[in-house]
Amino acid sequence: MKYLFFILLFAGFSSFSQSKKDSVIKKNLAEAEYYLDNFDDYKCFAKAYEAYNLAKNNKKYTAESCIYMASSSVNLNLYSLTLKYTKIGLLNCNDEDYFRKSLLYNIEGATYYDLGMFNQSLKSLHKAIAILRNTKDDYLKTSSEIRNYQHLIVVHEKMNNIDSIKLYDSKERSLIDKLPINTFADLHVNSHYLRVLRALNFNRRSEALQSLNSSYDICMKYDDKSLYIYYHGMGKYYASIDKEKALNFYLKSINAMEKYNIQAGFSEPYHDVSKLYEELGNKAKQNQYLKKYVYYQQREKAIKDRNVDLVLEMTLNDQKKKDTQLLKNIMWPAIFLLLIITIAVTFFIRKLKLKQSKLKNHLTEKYNEVEELQVKANVSFSEVVEYAKNNDPLFWARFQELYPNFLNKMLVLNSKLKVSELVLCAYIYLGFSNKEIAEYTFRSLRTIENNRYNLRKKLDFSKDEDFTVWIRKHIDSD
Numbered sequence: 001m002k003y004l005f006f007i008l009l010f011a012g013f014s015s016f017s018q019s020k021k022d023s024v025i026k027k028n029l030a031e032a033e034y035y036l037d038n039f040d041d042y043k044c045f046a047k048a049y050e051a052y053n054l055a056k057n058n059k060k061y062t063a064e065s066c067i068y069m070a071s072s073s074v075n076l077n078l079y080s081l082t083l084k085y086t087k088i089g090l091l092n093c094n095d096e097d098y099f100r101k102s103l104l105y106n107i108e109g110a111t112y113y114d115l116g117m118f119n120q121s122l123k124s125l126h127k128a129i130a131i132l133r134n135t136k137d138d139y140l141k142t143s144s145e146i147r148n149y150q151h152l153i154v155v156h157e158k159m160n161n162i163d164s165i166k167l168y169d170s171k172e173r174s175l176i177d178k179l180p181i182n183t184f185a186d187l188h189v190n191s192h193y194l195r196v197l198r199a200l201n202f203n204r205r206s207e208a209l210q211s212l213n214s215s216y217d218i219c220m221k222y223d224d225k226s227l228y229i230y231y232h233g234m235g236k237y238y239a240s241i242d243k244e245k246a247l248n249f250y251l252k253s254i255n256a257m258e259k260y261n262i263q264a265g266f267s268e269p270y271h272d273v274s275k276l277y278e279e280l281g282n283k284a285k286q287n288q289y290l291k292k293y294v295y296y297q298q299r300e301k302a303i304k305d306r307n308v309d310l311v312l313e314m315t316l317n318d319q320k321k322k323d324t325q326l327l328k329n330i331m332w333p334a335i336f337l338l339l340i341i342t343i344a345v346t347f348f349i350r351k352l353k354l355k356q357s358k359l360k361n362h363l364t365e366k367y368n369e370v371e372e373l374q375v376k377a378n379v380s381f382s383e384v385v386e387y388a389k390n391n392d393p394l395f396w397a398r399f400q401e402l403y404p405n406f407l408n409k410m411l412v413l414n415s416k417l418k419v420s421e422l423v424l425c426a427y428i429y430l431g432f433s434n435k436e437i438a439e440y441t442f443r444s445l446r447t448i449e450n451n452r453y454n455l456r457k458k459l460d461f462s463k464d465e466d467f468t469v470w471i472r473k474h475i476d477s478d
Helices: 003-039 042-055 059-075 079-092 097-112 118-132 141-161 162-176 185-201 203-220 224-238 243-259 270-281 281-346 347-389 395-402 407-412 419-429 434-441 446-459 468-478
Strands: none
Touching: 003 059, 042 059, 042 468, 059 097, 079 097, 097 118, 097 141, 097 203, 118 141, 118 347, 118 446, 141 162, 141 185, 141 347, 162 270, 185 203, 185 224, 224 243, 224 270, 224 468, 270 281, 347 395, 395 407, 395 419, 407 419, 407 468, 419 434, 419 468, 434 446, 446 468
16 A cells, blocks of 8 residues: 555656646747747747757657747758758658648758759648648648648749649639638738739739739738738839839838838848839939848848857757767776677787778768868858859958969959959859849949950950850869
């Protein structure tokens, strides 16, 4: 009887302890959802990571934690972490966890899209849709299918698959009408905005205007916070036919985003406004909004970089703790095993194994060094390309760090080259077309073509030779 009392007491304490842990996990997951909705990806990851570490033997909570970690890490461009946690999440989903599985495949599809792996992205998104066929028809299923179809349309637009775009556009339209506008106002507004972009892309202006009017009605009646999307869409609509009206709507979009503290894509309207002022010939306003665009872009990048560092530091520290604990767990058995081997193995064999071990470690270190250098080179090149695309003031400095011989070799050809001409040579060396250079540097195509022609004359090489091939041949030669 005495033992039974202690058994029941222990069971009650264990049950209380587990209930308390479940409560902490739920709290962390709720906070992760809040931070994800408010674009704070680091805090979202941190809270989900806490829940993940507490939910070791609970598949449901593990899968849910992975959803938030994968969602926040893809926003931070930490694609290896995203794919890691989507895989772990899928492994921890039960057979009937249809919505969690679908969401994880959706995140996986978005990751492959960002990596430019469009066919793999389509496979993941089709899996996300196929899983939902096992669920009952309700608003949750319909909204999930709509988001997957919207992603499919984006991927097919990138691949220029017109028939597929029409197919999934039709499916998305048939589903969106099933959702009550008062409950899913944001989804309706986003759906109309995507239709506007597609309609304008195919020059179907009346269709675009109809969607814009519908989105305005929804915003005014149910969700005025989304008015910035309507205003931005109107700016796109008028950009090619009435620049003054387009400018007015873009400025309204900026005001609405500032009013409601909208963070996602905050810098884009400033770029649109700057381009319009350039086309209207207002240089002062163009520079004013261009500076704001650069400022907000740099701020967004700084926040993202900081969050990336914090997430990587968190995961690295956790891995170090696990490695330390693992080392402690295996230390004594290893010592005992080493003692047995020392007694059993002859001096000659030990010496031979020691040499082989040293050789293997040396080769491994060299391989790791080469691999690390390759990774750094790839990262540096991608960074320089991004700087070029964003017309970042750091581009020229970072380019010279990546290609230290570039400046000297160009000055050997002509010592009077200006910095602006050297920067143009750098863009050409990276393989950008005239159109891309004009877009990234906010200049006209005609200006870039003239600058390129003058450069060719200064560098004195045949007009029959391709500029990019010629400059790479010169710079990359010993």
